[in-house]
Amino acid sequence: MKNFIEVIIRTQPFLPELISGLACMFTTITGIEERENEIVCFFTEFSDEDLDYLRKLLENLKKESLIERFEIYIETIEQRNWNEEWEKSIQPIKVTDRIVIKPSFREYIPQNDEIIITIDPKMSFGTGFHQSTRIMIRLIERNIKPDIKVLDVGTGTGILAIVCAKLGASKIVTCDNDEFVQDNVLENFEKNNCKDKCSFVYGTIDEITENDFDLILANIQKNVLIEIAEKIKAKSKPDGIIILSGLLLEDEKEICEKYSSLKFKLIETAIEDEWLGLVFRNM
Known part of the structure; x- marks a missing residue:
């Protein structure tokens, strides 16, 4: 079974719509899930360059005083249709x-x-x-x-x-x-x-x-x-x-x-x- 990359984004304050919008700009994204105080994104691929770009986007939010801080966590996981519940909304x-x-x-x-x-x-x-x-x-x-x-x-x-x-x-x-x-x-x-x-x-x-x-x-x-x-x-x-x-x-x-x-x-x-x-x- 094909593996996916799970990228967890936490921000303070938590702005789920804004963070989801940033994540959607990556062409390898396959799903987004909102959990308590974090956005979880699923990618077929997520390179070091993608990570640098994500950090840059979040740093821009800090410069604009939209968020005070952020955290990014990355993990490899097995395939699943992560968009299913999101589509229902x-x-x-x-x-x-x-x-x-x-x-x-x-x-x-x-x-x-x-x-x-x-x-x-x-x-x-x-x-x-x-x-x-x-x-x-x-x-x-x-x-x-x-x-x-x-x-x-x-x-x-x-x-x-x-x-x-x-x-x-x-x-x-x-x-x-x-x-x-x-x-x-x-x-x-x-x-x-x-x-x-x-x-x-x-x-x-x-x-x-x-x-x-x-x-x-x-x-x-x-x-x-x-x-x-x-x-x-x-x-x-x-x-x-x-x-x-x-x-x-x-x-x-x-x-x-x-x-x-x-x-x-x-x-x-x-x-x-x-x-x-x-x-x-x-x-």
Whole structure:
């Protein structure tokens, strides 16, 4: 049986929603469990670099006087679906005036012209609860055009691809290198009646053979966004739009410098709490 890495985070004061949000930014996370005075996160892999990044995120909370101190404990454990109980607590969330995200096991009656997106996260990231996901959805809504071709890098549950399909995109290609994603994302495409528009490729952006995307989405942590910047450039059509998040406010300078060096022009920013979204145009 495959082993997982258990990372326990304790903070004073205990801020479970904030700490869970930080943990969700790691691409190898498979589940989160809230216990008394601690958040327990489960990872397929958790490197020394990941630990350093987690410490940096928590140190930032100290600098902002949101927490006084923190503790991190790491242990190797046997596989289990740690998300099962957490999923049961998910409620519908209104992300914008038009877009509502809900799990399949919750009823929601749409009002006026609301767009209802049904997402069951299983072991994937992207439910609408994290600030960066909400930022991405708002920026997509403001920047999408009808009948465009979209690439969603690190799709997770497929939520951003589904939003694009509902808002009029004609073709959305998605990819993710998380082994738990494929069945979940295809199931979510089916539930939202957009499997004719949305496709999934298991792997990274390197496995995407198409180019000339009108819109590219990437809600991934800063280090990955910097690493794949040239590849995003190669996939973007001239005058194409890219929307990036998974970023903290302090990441803006480094990301802007990298993407500006590739002839992307920053045209819009969005902020929620300490999280940042950036929109660039390929010049």
